Amino acid sequence: MSNGTLLRRLALASLIANIGLVVTGAAVRLTSSGLGCPTWPKCTEESYTTTAEMGVHGVIEFGNRVLGIVLGLIALACFIAALLRKPRRRSLVLLALAAGLGIPGQGVIGGITVLTDLNPWVVGLHFLLSMALIAVTYALWKRTTEGDRPRRTLVPTPLPTLARLTALVSGAVIVLGVVVTGSGPHAGDEDAKRNGLDPATISQAHADLVFLLIGLSLGLWFALRAVKAPAPAIRAAGLLVLVELAQGLIGFVQYFTHLPVILVGAHMLGACLVWVATLSMLWSLRERPVHQSPQNAPPAPVSIPAPVA
Structure with a gap:
């Protein structure tokens, strides 16, 4: 190896x-x-x-x-x-x-x-x-x-900006999710203190950011399809949307079922998967070509002269 x-x-x-x-x-x-x-x-x-x-x-x-x-x-x-x-x-x-x-x-x-x-x-x-x-x-x-070698963007200029904005909101969703966790139960110990914020209010703010994230991700997916971006980029954006929807469903169910332990654990795993899918989406929009040394480069095509009549 x-x-x-x-x-x-x-x-x-x-x-x-x-x-x-x-x-x-x-x-x-x-x-x-x-x-x-x-x-x-x-x-x-x-x-x-x-x-x-x-x-x-x-x-x-x-x-x-x-x-x-x-x-x-x-x-x-x-x-x-x-x-x-x-x-x-x-x-x-x-x-x-x-x-x-x-x-x-x-x-x-x-x-x-x-x-x-x-x-x-x-x-x-x-x-x-x-x-x-x-x-x-x-x-x-x-x-x-x-x-x-320098990065090369594979899609038109506005789309990487939209992708970076989507990633920024994805990070914000994770950060606000941490604040939500700190306001609710499951503190790690029965006597552990909470952050003192109102769980309903902070959960609503978190949900609003999630809706924004899903909207941006869907917009990015449609935009990539519209400009006929490379297939891996379209797949990565589509996967991000699917992971976000699954994570949103878990979050919705756990909130209205009063935070059962198994769903909270699944939601934390889901946060990791959303983050990885976000990173995958960003990576799919660019590439860094591997440098080929002259001895490893493919041979130049040989032109055969046409026969003289």
Whole structure:
């Protein structure tokens, strides 16, 4: 296996693991296991691992910490693979480094979360850093098959602007969703404080942004079809719309069924999938051609002179 192939697989593993960390983090919060390990970096005053006396809550919280360690090892492997890749590409090394540095950052924020008794704003920051790391690892994964030549836009000029606006609103929906979460139940512990905002009001604002996001995404899909954009771009925009609709349906049902745990967990996974679909849409509108060295370039066609009559 070449170093380039290894790096691509490790980058994909890092992306999946970052999404998995969000899911396990949701399990911690939704099972009231946020203080299953009541201190940090140790799980108890005497032990770095959970104990039998801490029960299932300790196991769930400690399991999330272990996944963080696994994620750090994958990130380290990505960085080493980027350094060893021939030829070495500075962009890949920097992306792998950024993904790696985010892991201890997650650990520190997770520790502050525990030490502040699950302050909802710190919990929200923990989630948003995961979204940033998903973006970085997605970029690393995609860049492993691209060159370092300047980007080339594949669609007319107004459409990338519309795509960037759609991505901005997608990010805003995620941020406001974090605020909604901080105002409702499922705090991670029965005694954890909430952010004090009115859940109904902030949920309505979140829903309004979701409607805007779906409208922009539909508009982008129709516009790409109208200008006969490349098929991958049209598919990526269509997939974004479908993922948004599914996520919106989950959000609608969970709100009117008083936030059952299973649907809240699905909604958090859905937030990751919406974000990945947004990134996929952005990537589908441009390309970075891979540089071909003269010795690897295809041979020039040979012209055969026409016979002389």
